[in-house]
Amino acid sequence: xxxxxxxxxxxxxxxxxxGVVDEDLAVRxxxxxxxxxxxxxxxxxxxxxxxxxxxxxxxxxVAVGFGIPALxxxxxxxxxxxxxxxxxxxxxxxxxxxxxxxxxxxxxxATLALLAEAxxxxxxxxxxxxxLTLGTGIxxxxxxxxxxxxxxxxAGAELGHIVVDIDGPPCQGNxxxxxxxxxxxxxxxxxxxxxxxARRAPDSxxxxxxxxxxEITGAIxxxxxxxxxxxxxxxxxxxxxxxxxxxxxxxxAFDPEIVVVGGGAVAGGELLLAPARxxxxxxxxxxxxxxxxxAAHFGxxxxxxxxxxxxxxxxxx
Amino acid sequence: xxxxxxxxxxxxxxxxxxGVVDEDLAVRxxxxxxxxxxxxxxxxxxxxxxxxxxxxxxxxxVAVGFGIPALxxxxxxxxxxxxxxxxxxxxxxxxxxxxxxxxxxxxxxATLALLAEAxxxxxxxxxxxxxLTLGTGIxxxxxxxxxxxxxxxxAGAELGHIVVDIDGPPCQGNxxxxxxxxxxxxxxxxxxxxxxxARRAPDSxxxxxxxxxxEITGAIxxxxxxxxxxxxxxxxxxxxxxxxxxxxxxxxAFDPEIVVVGGGAVAGGELLLAPARxxxxxxxxxxxxxxxxxAAHFGxxxxxxxxxxxxxxxxxx
Numbered sequence: 226x227x228x229x230x231x232x233x234x235x236x237x238x239x240x241x242x243x244g245v246v247d248e249d250l251a252v253r254x255x256x257x258x259x260x261x262x263x264x265x266x267x268x269x270x271x272x273x274x275x276x277x278x279x280x281x282x283x284x285x286x287v288a289v290g291f292g293i294p295a296l297x298x299x300x301x302x303x304x305x306x307x308x309x310x311x312x313x314x315x316x317x318x319x320x321x322x323x324x325x326x327x328x329x330x331x332x333x334x335a336t337l338a339l340l341a342e343a344x345x346x347x348x349x350x351x352x353x354x355x356x357l358t359l360g361t362g363i364x365x366x367x368x369x370x371x372x373x374x375x376x377x378x379x380a381g382a383e384l385g386h387i388v389v390d391i392d393g394p395p396c397q398g399n400x401x402x403x404x405x406x407x408x409x410x411x412x413x414x415x416x417x418x419x420x421x422x423a424r425r426a427p428d429s430x431x432x433x434x435x436x437x438x439x440e441i442t443g444a445i446x447x448x449x450x451x452x453x454x455x456x457x458x459x460x461x462x463x464x465x466x467x468x469x470x471x472x473x474x475x476x477x478a479f480d481p482e483i484v485v486v487g488g489g490a491v492a493g494g495e496l497l498l499a500p501a502r503x504x505x506x507x508x509x510x511x512x513x514x515x516x517x518x519x520a521a522h523f524g525x526x527x528x529x530x531x532x533x534x535x536x537x538x539x540x541x542x
Numbered sequence: 543x544x545x546x547x548x549x550x551x552x553x554x555x556x557x558x559x560x561g562v563v564d565e566d567l568a569v570r571x572x573x574x575x576x577x578x579x580x581x582x583x584x585x586x587x588x589x590x591x592x593x594x595x596x597x598x599x600x601x602x603x604v605a606v607g608f609g610i611p612a613l614x615x616x617x618x619x620x621x622x623x624x625x626x627x628x629x630x631x632x633x634x635x636x637x638x639x640x641x642x643x644x645x646x647x648x649x650x651x652a653t654l655a656l657l658a659e660a661x662x663x664x665x666x667x668x669x670x671x672x673x674l675t676l677g678t679g680i681x682x683x684x685x686x687x688x689x690x691x692x693x694x695x696x697a698g699a700e701l702g703h704i705v706v707d708i709d710g711p712p713c714q715g716n717x718x719x720x721x722x723x724x725x726x727x728x729x730x731x732x733x734x735x736x737x738x739x740a741r742r743a744p745d746s747x748x749x750x751x752x753x754x755x756x757e758i759t760g761a762i763x764x765x766x767x768x769x770x771x772x773x774x775x776x777x778x779x780x781x782x783x784x785x786x787x788x789x790x791x792x793x794x795a796f797d798p799e800i801v802v803v804g805g806g807a808v809a810g811g812e813l814l815l816a817p818a819r820x821x822x823x824x825x826x827x828x829x830x831x832x833x834x835x836x837a838a839h840f841g842x843x844x845x846x847x848x849x850x851x852x853x854x855x856x857x858x859x
Contacts, residue, residue, distance in 0.1 A: 479698050
């Protein structure tokens with residue numbers, strides 16, 4: 226029997242990453258899209274177009290899995306609420322199946338990233354694991370007793386919206402919170418802190434970028450940090466320590482065997498993860514202090530591959 | 543067949559509450575003990591003595607359940623670590639069975655409070671619920687998919703040790719954290735904030751207590767708040783709002799059907815819970831804003847009754 230193929234789509238807050246994925250989880254063809262501030266109809270149109278591009282390369286794909294940055298009623302295939310995309314109250318699966326004429330499966334993007342890592346990545350053979358995806362926002366996934374946890378209605382596992390700074394700044398997107406982990410330690414937060422650091426240190430490599438009129442994004446900060454710019458490194462250290470404070474609370478609440486960090490911002494690697502680990506080692510309850518905190522095996526592609534795993538699993542059920 | 547009876551013991555950070563409990567969860571005979579700063583041997587001696595007192599009133603009791611404020615390896619019956627009692631690395635069940643010559647069962651105190659509430663209290667018939675017990679510290683319990691969650695090793699569900707104030711004060715007891723929910727919103731925190739409020743408002747009822755040389759405890763603040771003292775009410779409002787910030791993160795992480803609040807400090811009732819609800823309604827992600835936050839049906843006795851439920855369930859297995 227030839228390997229079944231599916232299309233996995235990770236629709237993030239500012240970009241889409243898709244691919245044709247085999248049963249052995251090899252990615253055969255990638256598609257990319259960017260969006261920012263798109264209305265719902267435009268957003269759905271871009272998603273359909275991305276799927277069609279992938280499908281052109283793999284006409285035998287049997288299903289599509291979508292990860293979306295939203296609270297998802299997984300059984301109904303509906304998006305209840307999204308902090309970053311205009312997807313509140315959208316019957317996503319029904320709508321996409323009609324447009325694509327293919328079986329469609331949908332779940333929260335970070336939960337799917339954890340599904341990928343639990344299937345063949347850093348959380349393989351684990352029964353208790355947490356996932357944090359650091360991108361535009363921060364997504365979360367929970368594996369407990371060997372099962373993905375989504376809460377009573379699918380509105381759970383929003384680990385980016387635990388409160389780590391009680392009187393902190395307003396959160397991002399449509400989140401009504403303050404001082405959520407997301408506003409403190411996401412890729413967007415790296416960009417914001419990077420811009421401030423650039424103003425404070427105009428002679429740093431980061432400062433030069435700002436003077437040259439470039440927007441200081443999390444990606445630029447991360448690149449300059451890897452190049453050795455002290456100002457950029459301090460930003461990743463700061464964000465890593467904040468991440469560590471959030472993870473401290475999470476390991477105390479969940480006692481996971483491992484915490485997996487994915488999303489675009491994990492490009493910071495040890496510059497981000499080492500300070501996070503140091504805070505957890507210092508501040509978590511003793512049995513939880515040593516919890517491994519590791520970069521996702523599938524890196525930024527964990528969500529896309531997890532969406533494919535969902536389509537492979539649910540599509541064969 | 544006559545009803546089986548067991549002894550339930552809730553061994554808190556500063557006091558023990560025990561009782562003889564029937565299968566219908568009626569409490570027939572209560573025992574109380576206070577301790578503060580006791581060494582391990584003294585603590586265990588007081589526990590044994592409390593069990594023997596209950597047993598004298600119910601010689602037919604078939605087992606003893608203990609709730610302890612510790613990270614408990616439930617299967618092994620061992621205490622791994624406790625922030626409030628000298629119970630690190632104690633083979634609790636084996637030790638107590640030897641001294642009591644009765645079957646002994648042990649688990650985390652707040653997890654047992656949730657077991658009581660899920661069996662016959664506010665979380666009855668729920669599949670997803672959280673418990674917070676506000677006393678000397680803050681204990682936590684998690685029910686997800688109908689099962690009590692203890693994490694990979696039993697070191698989880700420590701919901702009092704989520705970080706809500708990243709640069710906050712050092713936590714209580716042996717917790718190496720800073721700004722944990724426990725140091726911000728426990729019964730002890732009510733006492734500390736009450737003492738400060740008493741100094742700021744010497745003419746308040748709270749201030750009078752301080753001038754009269756009485757120690758300002760959470761219980762006194764709560765009593766004066768119920769009597770209408772504005773200074774005491776402000777303290778409960780402050781603590782309730784902090785509790786709400788913690789619960790905001792927890793409902794976003796767990797999407798429970800209900801959050802049950804127990805422990806001695808729940809004596810504050812609506813003066814504490816109404817501000818907590820207001821913060822959650824304002825700051826949680828929209829589907830989670832309306833999560834009911836209620837006082838434990840079994841009040842301060844939830845842990846003791848849960849310990850009895852454990853003994854009844856595990857004792858008949």
